[in-house]
Amino acid sequence: MNRCLSILWKTAAIGFVWELLAIFSPAQSGVPHFWNAATSIDSFARFGNFSGNTLAAGVKVLIGESMRTLIRALLGMGLGAVGGYALGAAVLMLPGWQAVPVKAIASLRAVPPLALVFLLVFLSPRGEGATVAYIAICVALLVSGTLHDTRHYLPEPLLQQVRHLGGKRWHQLKDVAAPAMWDQTRQTCAWACQLLLPLSFGAELINSQSGGLGALGYQAFLYANLPQLMILAVIYIALGQFITPFVSHLITPHPIPTHSTS
Amino acid sequence: MRGARCRNRNNNRPGEVKPNGTSVVEVRSLAFSRPTGSVRREIFTDFDCDINAGEFVCLVGPSGCGKSTLVGLLSGALMPAKGIINFPNGKPRLGVQFQADALFPWRHIWSNLGYALEIRGHGKEARRAHAARLCELVELDPITFLDRYPGELSGGECRRVSLAMAISANPDLLLIDEATGNLDWLTRRNMQQMLQKLCAERKLTVLAVTHDVEEAVWLSDRILVMQHGGDTKEFIIDLARPRDEATRKNPAFIEKVAQVAAHLSATQQREARP
Numbered sequence: 001m002n003r004c005l006s007i008l009w010k011t012a013a014i015g016f017v018w019e020l021l022a023i024f025s026p027a028q029s030g031v032p033h034f035w036n037a038a039t040s041i042d043s044f045a046r047f048g049n050f051s052g053n054t055l056a057a058g059v060k061v062l063i064g065e066s067m068r069t070l071i072r073a074l075l076g077m078g079l080g081a082v083g084g085y086a087l088g089a090a091v092l093m094l095p096g097w098q099a100v101p102v103k104a105i106a107s108l109r110a111v112p113p114l115a116l117v118f119l120l121v122f123l124s125p126r127g128e129g130a131t132v133a134y135i136a137i138c139v140a141l142l143v144s145g146t147l148h149d150t151r152h153y154l155p156e157p158l159l160q161q162v163r164h165l166g167g168k169r170w171h172q173l174k175d176v177a178a179p180a181m182w183d184q185t186r187q188t189c190a191w192a193c194q195l196l197l198p199l200s201f202g203a204e205l206i207n208s209q210s211g212g213l214g215a216l217g218y219q220a221f222l223y224a225n226l227p228q229l230m231i232l233a234v235i236y237i238a239l240g241q242f243i244t245p246f247v248s249h250l251i252t253p254h255p256i257p258t259h260s261t262s
Numbered sequence: 263m264r265g266a267r268c269r270n271r272n273n274n275r276p277g278e279v280k281p282n283g284t285s286v287v288e289v290r291s292l293a294f295s296r297p298t299g300s301v302r303r304e305i306f307t308d309f310d311c312d313i314n315a316g317e318f319v320c321l322v323g324p325s326g327c328g329k330s331t332l333v334g335l336l337s338g339a340l341m342p343a344k345g346i347i348n349f350p351n352g353k354p355r356l357g358v359q360f361q362a363d364a365l366f367p368w369r370h371i372w373s374n375l376g377y378a379l380e381i382r383g384h385g386k387e388a389r390r391a392h393a394a395r396l397c398e399l400v401e402l403d404p405i406t407f408l409d410r411y412p413g414e415l416s417g418g419e420c421r422r423v424s425l426a427m428a429i430s431a432n433p434d435l436l437l438i439d440e441a442t443g444n445l446d447w448l449t450r451r452n453m454q455q456m457l458q459k460l461c462a463e464r465k466l467t468v469l470a471v472t473h474d475v476e477e478a479v480w481l482s483d484r485i486l487v488m489q490h491g492g493d494t495k496e497f498i499i500d501l502a503r504p505r506d507e508a509t510r511k512n513p514a515f516i517e518k519v520a521q522v523a524a525h526l527s528a529t530q531q532r533e534a535r536p
Contacts, residue, residue, distance in 0.1 A: 157364035160339050164356050165378040165431045175377070179368050 007241045014237055018230065032227045040227035047216060062216075066235060069204065069212040072128075073196040073243070076135025081189060084140035088147025092154075092177050093169050105141070105148050113138050113199075117206045131203040131210055138199050139192045146188040150181050197240055213239075285350050286435055286467045287313040287336065292345035292492070294331055305331050306492030309345070313435070318461055318468045320478035322522065323488030324530050329471040330361060332488075333437045336469065354467075357433030361440050363424040365412040371397070371423055372408040378431040396426040399463075401456050418449035422456070429464065436461075438470040442477060450474075451507075454481060458505060475526060479518045480505055487522060489529050497522050 019034040032040075045057035048064070090101040116137055120130035158176050167175070178185075204214020213232060220228035292309040295302040305328040313319050321329045334340040336347060337358050358364075365374050373380075375396045376389025384392075394404035400422040412420060421441060428436060441457060442450040454477055461468055472478050478485050485497040499518055501509060509515050 155364070156339075157360040157362050158366065160337065160358065161360070161364040161427065162377075162381075164337065164358050164428075164433075165381060167377075167381050171381055175366070179366075 007238055010241060011234060011238050015234065030226055032230060034230075037227035037230040040225070041231060043225070043228060044216065044231075047219065062231070062235060065211060065213050065216055066239065069197075069200050069214065070239065070243070072131050072204075072212065073135060073200045076132045076199070077139055077192060077196055079132070080136035080139025080192065081143055083136060084143025084145075085147070085185070087140060087144035089173055089177075091144075091148050092151055092173055101144075102148065105144050108137075108141050109145060113141070114202055114206070117203050120203075121207045128210060130207050131200060131212065134203040135196065135199045138195070142192050142195075143185065143188050146184050147181060150184050151177075154180055193243060194240075196243060197236055201236070284314045285312050286315050286354055287311075287469075288346075288348040288350060289332075289336075290346050290348065292332075292335065292347065293343045294328065294335060294340065295343055296331075304491065309492035309494070311486060311494065313467060313469055315351075315467055316465055317484060318466075318470070318482045320482040320485045321469065321471045321488060322473065322475060322478050322485060322526060324490065324526070324533065325473075327488045327490045328492065329488055330439050333358070333439050333469070333471055336435075337437055354434035355431060357428040357431060357436045359421075359424050359428040359436070359438045359441055361443065363412065363420045365420065365423060365427060367412050369411075370408065371410050371412070371415075374412065374423065375426055375430050377427075392430070396430055397423075399429070399460060400426045401452075402426075418445050418453065421445060421453060425453075425457070425460075429460070429466070434467060436466050436468045438468060440471055440473065442472070442474065450477070455506075457481060458503075462504065475523045476510070476519050479515060479522060480509065485522055487525050487529065490533055495525055497525075 015034050018031075022031045022033045025031045041062065042053045042055045042058040044061045045053045048057060048061040087101055087105065091105075094101070113134075117130065117134050120133050124130040124133065154177055158180075159172050162172050162176055200212065201214040201217065204210055204212040205218045208215045208218040213235060217229065217232050219225075220232060289309060289311045293307050294305045296305060297303075309328075309332070321332065323329055331340065335342055337356055366377070369377075372390050372393040375393035376384070376386075379389045379392050390408065393408055397404040397407055402419060402422055407415070407419070407423075412423065415423065425438075425441060428438070438457075442453045445453060457468075457470075458481060460466065470478075470481065472481075479499055479501075482499050485499060487495045487497065489495075497518065501512065501515055501518070
């Protein structure tokens with residue numbers, strides 16, 4: 001409840017600042033009043049299969065497209081985190097074959113991520129898979145890149161200890177590397193969560209036939225519809241405030257004691 | 263004494279590897295170098311030594327002469343550039359106490375000490391019982407310590423738990439890298455006594471690195487004084503066991519300490535010359 005109130009308050013504060021901007025900016029700048037934007041919600045109805053531009057139809061379209069974007073983002077996050085962790089684990093687990101995942105990560109990092117969207121759109125013309133795959137690849141790169149970069153900071157004596165006590169490489173990964181890197185992995189997942197909406201927006205904007213909030217943004221931009229853009233901005237802000245603490249809450253910190261009596 | 267080689271008790275000549283019943287490790291012509299900047303620094307060029315079953319061998323020497331490197335090479339963490347490390351009776355089970363305590367900071371002490379059993383698939387009760395036995399061996403009260411985390415222990419307690427961890431898989435050869443480093447005088451003495459008792463009870467073969475000559479003489483059967491490059495001088499410590507605080511006042515003990523210390527300082531002075 002408090003979270004919802006907080007989101008509402010912050011959204012209202014942003015709306016207030018916007019309204020001040022609309023009041024004090026020159027008329028030709030085209031910044032619409034908050035009320036004008038709010039009354040433009042019904043204009044979104046034309047993106048759905050509705051006969052008339054009613055407020056209810058507009059709200060239905062916005063909710064539907066928001067859910068579509070959220071599902072894509074969370075699906076991409078899940079696939080990307082699992083894939084990225086597997087790739088990062090391969091770097092740790094396969095010392096003889098380390099060169100392959102290390103080079104794969106280095107090569108993928110060199111590609112501007114947005115460039116991947118065009119390629120993925122060609123591979124998945126209907127767009128659904130392209131958006132999810134794009135988010136998954138970006139998240140996987142973040143997670144695997146973090147594991148790749150932090151592998152040099154693993155506690156070497158502890159890895160050796162596990163080996164001397166009879167552990168295999170799997171035990172080193174499970175009992176040393178994973179807990180030792182847990183904080184970094186958690187941090188990376190939190191960053192990835194914060195990037196989910198920008199990533200989905202980028203993918204949906206380019207792949208505008210796929211629907212979603214990004215596709216609505218593309219349409220609004222195409223017709224220079226500032227009230228619609230403003231509504232979308234408010235929705236993105238609200239979703240952003242909702243998604244980050246929600247996913248961060250799921251990734252609970254490992255109870256590693258840090259205090260010392262010595 | 264520069265150029266003196268480490269000899270074993272069986273009078274094997276350097277370079278000659280003879281399978282015998284007593285040697286646990288035979289090291290021959292070992293060479294190792296480390297990259298320092300753009301060049302490689304030679305740690306050893308030609309190092310030989312033997313460690314016999316049931317023996318307590320101490321390695322002393324100036325900083326950077328390769329004592330810890332030798333432990334790393336014997337434990338398999340480092341690979342030699344050349345030379346051989348031979349285990350005449352098959353590869354022994356190794357226990358290593360590292361310079362930095364190698365404990366899982368996110369696990370309780372019982373979970374740390376029971377880790378060797380966890381790998382072998384034993385249940386929680388068996389692991390706790392094993393950990394309690396190990397705690398008693400290193401003179402820590404299981405009731406007090408089993409449910410603590412390593413971060414909640416003092417330096418001395420941590421070193422004891424590290425030692426218990428090193429012997430938790432019942433090793434044939436124990437490698438100790440500065441067991442009593444950074445400990446106060448009293449804790450150091452207690453650790454030495456506990457180590458002696460532990461080695462006698464478990465009939466452990468030990469190779470220990472230390473900077474403390476008195477500790478080396480008190481603990482060991484043999485001391486290897488290492489120099490940069492790998493040359494070593496051996497001192498046999500034939501003092502009676504078990505050793506106690508009275509041993510430290512024994513003229514033979516004091517003489518041995520003086521001999522080793524004199525050789526060590528002569529080595530350091532020689533190496534310091536331009």
